[in-house]
Amino acid sequence: MIQSPKIIKVIEKMSFQTFKIEDLGEFPERLDRLLQRQREEIDNITNSRERSYEAILKPIQDMDEELSLFFTPLSHLNSVSNSAKTQKAYEESIPLLSKFSSEMSQNSALFAKIEKITTDDSEAQKVIEDEIRSFILSGVNLPKEKKLLMEEISLHLSELSNQFSQNLLDATNEYELIIEDSVDVEGIPSIDLLNATTQRDDKEVYRFTLQIPSYMAYMTYGTNRAYREELYRAYSTRAPQNAKVIDEILRLKDEKSKLLGFDNYAEYALESRDATNQSEVISFLEQLALLSLPQAKRELEELRVFAKELDGIESIESYDIGYYSERLKKEKFDFDDTVTKPYFEQERVLAGLLDIVAELFAVRFEKLELNLWHDSVKSYNIYDIDERGDEKISGRIYFDLEAREEKRGGAWMNDWESHFIDSQGDIHLASAFVVCNFSPSSSDNPSLLRHDDVVTLFHEMGHAIHHLFSKCKERSVSGINGVAWDVVEFPSQFLENFAYEKAILKRFAYHYETSDPMSDLLLDKIKESKNFQAAMGMLRQIEFALFDFKLHQSLYQGDEVQELLDTIRADISPLIPPKYNKFQHGFAHIFGGGYAAGYYSYKWAEVLSADAFFSCIKDDGGFDEEKARGYKKYILSKGGSKNMSQLYQEWLGRKADLKSLIKLYEIES
Numbered sequence: 148m149i150q151s152p153k154i155i156k157v158i159e160k161m162s163f164q165t166f167k168i169e170d171l172g173e174f175p176e177r178l179d180r181l182l183q184r185q186r187e188e189i190d191n192i193t194n195s196r197e198r199s200y201e202a203i204l205k206p207i208q209d210m211d212e213e214l215s216l217f218f219t220p221l222s223h224l225n226s227v228s229n230s231a232k233t234q235k236a237y238e239e240s241i242p243l244l245s246k247f248s249s250e251m252s253q254n255s256a257l258f259a260k261i262e263k264i265t266t267d268d269s270e271a272q273k274v275i276e277d278e279i280r281s282f283i284l285s286g287v288n289l290p291k292e293k294k295l296l297m298e299e300i301s302l303h304l305s306e307l308s309n310q311f312s313q314n315l316l317d318a319t320n321e322y323e324l325i326i327e328d329s330v331d332v333e334g335i336p337s338i339d340l341l342n343a344t345t346q347r348d349d350k351e352v353y354r355f356t357l358q359i360p361s362y363m364a365y366m367t368y369g370t371n372r373a374y375r376e377e378l379y380r381a382y383s384t385r386a387p388q389n390a391k392v393i394d395e396i397l398r399l400k401d402e403k404s405k406l407l408g409f410d411n412y413a414e415y416a417l418e419s420r421d422a423t424n425q426s427e428v429i430s431f432l433e434q435l436a437l438l439s440l441p442q443a444k445r446e447l448e449e450l451r452v453f454a455k456e457l458d459g460i461e462s463i464e465s466y467d468i469g470y471y472s473e474r475l476k477k478e479k480f481d482f483d484d485t486v487t488k489p490y491f492e493q494e495r496v497l498a499g500l501l502d503i504v505a506e507l508f509a510v511r512f513e514k515l516e517l518n519l520w521h522d523s524v525k526s527y528n529i530y531d532i533d534e535r536g537d538e539k540i541s542g543r544i545y546f547d548l549e550a551r552e553e554k555r556g557g558a559w560m561n562d563w564e565s566h567f568i569d570s571q572g573d574i575h576l577a578s579a580f581v582v583c584n585f586s587p588s589s590s591d592n593p594s595l596l597r598h599d600d601v602v603t604l605f606h607e608m609g610h611a612i613h614h615l616f617s618k619c620k621e622r623s624v625s626g627i628n629g630v631a632w633d634v635v636e637f638p639s640q641f642l643e644n645f646a647y648e649k650a651i652l653k654r655f656a657y658h659y660e661t662s663d664p665m666s667d668l669l670l671d672k673i674k675e676s677k678n679f680q681a682a683m684g685m686l687r688q689i690e691f692a693l694f695d696f697k698l699h700q701s702l703y704q705g706d707e708v709q710e711l712l713d714t715i716r717a718d719i720s721p722l723i724p725p726k727y728n729k730f731q732h733g734f735a736h737i738f739g740g741g742y743a744a745g746y747y748s749y750k751w752a753e754v755l756s757a758d759a760f761f762s763c764i765k766d767d768g769g770f771d772e773e774k775a776r777g778y779k780k781y782i783l784s785k786g787g788s789k790n791m792s793q794l795y796q797e798w799l800g801r802k803a804d805l806k807s808l809i810k811l812y813e814i815e816s
């Protein structure tokens with residue numbers, strides 16, 4: 148038989164990594180050896196006379212992939228199959244990795260070499276630009292004493308951020324409210340009440356704390372207004388000593404950005420984001436606020452009237468909102484998870500999701516029988532289907548969906564292999580893990596999902612296909628690699644939107660015992676209850692985002708911080724909180740986490756996701772296949788190879804319309 152030369156030419160690595168770790172005990176040692184070898188290879192590249200992209204950045208990306216293939220199974224296993232052994236291996240590995248990455252970010256010889264590389268290829272150009280930017284932002288260009296100062300600032304900032312969180316945690320744990328009269332806990336859900344019940348002086352009492360589940364239980368269901376106010380006051384005045392920590396954090400962030408040549412921290416932060424400049428972010432948030440404010444006022448008015456009729460409340464306060472909203476919601480929709488759960492059987496939901504993704508994006512999932520870290524894990528190969536109906540393997544996905552004792556809580560997507568062409572010309576295919584914590588199945592009962600769980604699964608799948616559908620040839624910008632931080636949630640929120648649509652839910656919402664489809668009434672309620680008080684919710688998020696962003700546009704100290712917050716509230720908040728409220732002392736996203744000058748990202752990505760969603764779905768719930776295929780081709784397959792706004796422009800020939808988000812929430816201005 149004569150072989151066609153065409154077939155020989157394709158050098159594609161059809162194989163995927165096998166999931167296994169040989170010896171956890173030796174893992175850190177083997178990692179250390181791998182890093183040592185990579186150091187030597189990078190030194191060789193740096194000291195060579197090579198000047199081309201192919202000889203410098205190609206092998207460096209191969210090394211990145213090698214490191215990721217080696218390390219991801221451990222970090223994954225540590226999260227989904229945690230044991231003393233995985234913990235030990237993980238904890239010993241982390242310092243090795245951070246030392247390595249900090250060495251790389253300060254490697255000025257390598258930086259000098261990368262800075263000189265030129266290329267005609269746009270993907271490679273983006274890799275070069277990203278590399279240069281990240282070197283510069285880590286201070287590689289600074290004179291020695293300023294470099295030392297930068298290091299000092301970074302160290303100090305991470306201490307302050309810990310201190311902020313610790314103060315908050317201590318204050319949260321110090322407080323308790325003891326309620327003795329059972330009349331005051333009527334209406335609290337039994338599970339929360341059980342958690343609150345305790346003994347004091349041989350008497351049964353109810354103890355509420357500032358831990359979120361306990362605090363929320365009373366604020367949402369607690370009938371005694373005086374107790375609600377007491378709890379609210381305690382919560383919103385926690386950790387007053389954080390005022391000083393905030394001043395110090397803001398001062399150091401300002402100093403750091405100025406050291407690097409920026410006017411302020413917001414400008415520094417935007418350097419690596421999709422949003423281009425400060426006024427764009429501010430006007431984006433202000434426009435959304437303007438469009439939402441009229442409805443938010445109506446929503447609050449409705450609540451006011453409701454609270455007055457129900458309990459004769461003359462002036463509704465911040466500590467009434469949660470309680471009366473819940474009462475009003477119950478009156479309007481009256482359904483909960485126990486009603487919907489029987490219709491969301493895990494296997495059926497997953498099958499439905501895969502069908503939808505297959506139909507939207509012309510792919511096929513093929514179930515595999517692999518020996519993995521747990522019996523309940525499902526894996527699939529993914530095939531692209533072209534216009535002629537021919538199939539081509541394109542990626543692999545793993546689903547680990549059920550809660551287990553040795554598994555970290557929450558839900559996430561973790562990328563493993565990336566799609567790219569290596570320095571030898573071999574094509575690598577992508578793979579990813581989707582991890583959730585749904586209630587486990589047993590021999591008697593299947594795993595039943597809450598509607599929130601269904602949304603979570605769609606969300607994580609959105610992240611996964613962003614990584615898996617990549618067709619990029621440069622690893623650093625392929626899939627979720629190199630995607631700007633403020634648009635990372637766009638593809639996940641995009642897919643999440645489908646999980647509220649009647650026509651979509653109808654595909655898999657069947658009762659697990661009777662096989663009856665979910666009623667139209669219930670399907671409608673799911674959608675409507677999602678948008679209950681949507682405008683008030685929107686404005687709350689915008690208040691946080693505007694406060695965060697403006698706070699980093701100039702140096703605010705002392706009372707100026709509160710004054711800024713007051714000004715924003717005066718403009719956009721339908722209800723002004725009591726004077727004693729010191730929200731900022733507990734704003735952990737910003738001062739204890741990595742969201743400084745970045746809280747706007749939630750809404751930024753959401754606008755893209757809403758606009759893209761309405762482009763891909765028709766009014767009757769059917770798909771606009773051409774647009775969906777375009778979304779795959781222009782957005783998902785391009786990863787971080789261009790800025791998202793540019794990819795979006797290339798897909799639809801226009802910018803995302805901010806009003807799409809207003810439409811998604813059914814807000815009427």
Ligand SMILES: [Zn+2]
Nearest residue numbers: 606610636639
């Ligand atoms: Zn996400």
